[in-house]
Amino acid sequence: MKLINLVGTRPQFIKAAALSRQLKLNSSIQEIIVHTGQHFDKNMSAVFFDDMMIPKPKYNLQVNSLSHGAMTGRMIEKIEEVLQKENPDFILVYGDTNSTLAGALAAKKLHVKVAHVEAGLRSFDMQMPEETNRILTDRISDILFCPTDTAIKNLEIEGYNNFNCKIVKNGDVMMDVALFYAKISAQKSNIIEQLNLKDFVLATIHRQENTDNLDYLKNIISAFNTIAEKINLVLPLHPRTRAIIEKNNIKTSFKIINPVGYFEILELLKNCKLVITDSGGLQKEAFYFHKHCITVRKQTEWVELVNGGFSCLANSNLESIILAYEKMENKKSDFNVDYFGKGNASEIVVQTLLSY
Ligand code: UD1
Ligand code: UDP
Numbered sequence: 001m002k003l004i005n006l007v008g009t010r011p012q013f014i015k016a017a018a019l020s021r022q023l024k025l026n027s028s029i030q031e032i033i034v035h036t037g038q039h040f041d042k043n044m045s046a047v048f049f050d051d052m053m054i055p056k057p058k059y060n061l062q063v064n065s066l067s068h069g070a071m072t073g074r075m076i077e078k079i080e081e082v083l084q085k086e087n088p089d090f091i092l093v094y095g096d097t098n099s100t101l102a103g104a105l106a107a108k109k110l111h112v113k114v115a116h117v118e119a120g121l122r123s124f125d126m127q128m129p130e131e132t133n134r135i136l137t138d139r140i141s142d143i144l145f146c147p148t149d150t151a152i153k154n155l156e157i158e159g160y161n162n163f164n165c166k167i168v169k170n171g172d173v174m175m176d177v178a179l180f181y182a183k184i185s186a187q188k189s190n191i192i193e194q195l196n197l198k199d200f201v202l203a204t205i206h207r208q209e210n211t212d213n214l215d216y217l218k219n220i221i222s223a224f225n226t227i228a229e230k231i232n233l234v235l236p237l238h239p240r241t242r243a244i245i246e247k248n249n250i251k252t253s254f255k256i257i258n259p260v261g262y263f264e265i266l267e268l269l270k271n272c273k274l275v276i277t278d279s280g281g282l283q284k285e286a287f288y289f290h291k292h293c294i295t296v297r298k299q300t301e302w303v304e305l306v307n308g309g310f311s312c313l314a315n316s317n318l319e320s321i322i323l324a325y326e327k328m329e330n331k332k333s334d335f336n337v338d339y340f341g342k343g344n345a346s347e348i349v350v351q352t353l354l355s356y
Contacts, residue, residue: 001028001029001030001104001170001353001354002029002075002086002087002088002089003030003031003032003089003090003091003173003353004032004034004082004086004088004090004092004112005019005033005034005092006022006033006034006091006092006093006094006100006103006243007031007034007036007094007099007100008035008036008038008039008075008098008100009038009039009095009099010044010045010048011094011095011279011280012099012100013039013045013048013049013054014174015047015094015095015117015174016054016092017048017052017053017054017177018031018173018174018177018345018346019089019092019117019173019349019350020054020055021176021180021346022347022349024083025350026350026354027352028354029354030059031055032055032059032060032086032088033056034057034058034059034082034103035057035059035061036063036075036078036079036102036103037061037096037277038063038064038071038075038097038099039064040062040064041239043258043259043260043261044238044239048262049261050260050261051181051261051263059082061075061079061082061177063075063078064319068098068129071098071102072102072158075098075102075103075106076102076106077182079102079103079107080106080110081207083107083112084105084110088238089113089129090113090114090242091103091104091106091107091110091113091114092115092117092349093115093117093137093141094116094117094118094173095117095134095280096118096121096130096133096134096137096344097130097133098129098133098171100116100133100134100137101133104116104136104140105140106183108140110165111320113142113143113259113356114137114141114142114143115139115142115349115353116141116143116144116172117145117173117349118134118144118145118147118151118172119134119137119145119146119151119155119167120146120147120150120151120154120155121134121147121148121150121154122135123297123299124299125209127209128207128208130207130280132192138155139330140266141165142166143165143166143168143352143353144160144165144166144167144168145168145170145337145345145348145349146167146168146169146170147169147171147172147340147341147345148172148189148304148305148340149169149301151169152167152169155167157239160264166356168348168352169341170345170346170348170349170352171340171341171343171344171345172340172341172342172345174281174284175288175340175343175345176307176343176345176346178288178289179288179343181262181263182270182288182289185263185264185266185270186261186270189263189266190260191260191268192267192268195234195255195257197232197234197271198232199232199273200231200234200272200273201231201232201233201234201272201273201274201275201276202231202234202269202272202274202277203224203233203235203276203277204235204236204278204279205220205235205241205277205278206238206278206279207297207298208240209278209297209298209315209316210278210296210297211244211287212244213316214244214248216316217241217244217250218248218265218315219317219318219321220248220296220316221251221252223254223318223321223325224254224276224318225251225252225254226318227254227321227322228252228253228254231273231329232254232255233254233255233276234255234257234267234268234272235254235255235257236257236268237256237257237258237259238259239259243288265285266285266289269282269285269286269288269291270289272291273329274293274294274328275291276296276325277293277294278294278295278296278297280302283295283300283302283305283311284305284340285304287305287310287311287340292304292311292312292328293310293311293312293333294312294314294321294324294328295312295313295314295327296314296315296321297313298313298315299313304339305339308337308339309331309332310333310335312324
């Protein structure tokens, strides 16, 4: 079997690393990694390939920094060329980015089977580019790998049992690699000593709905400034957010660092007191490392974390984030709950592909 493992963004490198490790164990599958180029800075891309020993992409399509339509369109064209050349049996796409949709669409039109990892998730907010990407990708996928029971239920409600596709609950592929690399991250990274961190909050902000609304971004930064009066706050800063903060001269009084590699983020997660984020991946990783999380979004696809009291939603305003911080700062919870599978999500994907 010939399979294209399609990646483009930071979380996709992490998810593809989980799959790539499993695929290596099966000599009957030929894996070809295709990088759309959506993320391209060294510490947004190459660092993950190095840290997680992901095979070098055979193709890098170098499509990035464009509007949604231009980016998705150019990716479709270039992925189509690769598909015509390689003629694979499957394309594996992850999550909800423009790279995901471009890969699924290019493949479907050429009758290449599409397997979607992280299928069935919904925020029910059609303003989010990710919601459009995930709904359209799900609809044209042949195999939908769902991380949670909620994802399966979402698909049932949308009538997917009447469609010609296979739905599998496999769990979260990010959990597979988080648990694996957490065992070695302390030897690989000394970021905690380097930054001299003791009690600290780990924060990330990059989602378009927060960064493209200047009032929201100012409110969030203002909340971080307030929290940083009480406790250290570290923000590895996504280039999208950095550009807007710099352009608008927004004052920050906490520790800003460049985006970090996978070993560094694992060490930050293991050692922090609390996570504040709008990231999809980080919400789950906080849970894996038994940290409470404030999710700076109107809603989340990972509803189980909110319902279980592990995460708390906060609107993008000062009061809402501070209230959430006060609620979560000293909270105690039993994190031994199985929402996202058993850490064998990528193995289930490979076994399903082999028996399809
Ligand atoms: C994308 C995904 C988002 C995901 C995020 C993961 C879409 C619609 N959005 O958002 O769902 O959560 O990736 O991080 O696909 N940039 C750099 N260097 C880089 C990467 C990006 O400078 O290595 C700049 C780009 O030039 C662009 C901006 O950051 O101006 C945004 O990048 P883009 O890939 O469009 O979207 P993300 O915000 O990264
Ligand atoms: N991450 C990282 N370095 C950073 C910030 C994030 O390695 O400086 C990792 C982290 O493990 C997270 C993943 O990148 O789960 C996802 O990235 P991001 O938050 O950009 O995307 P999302 O999950 O929201 O799509």
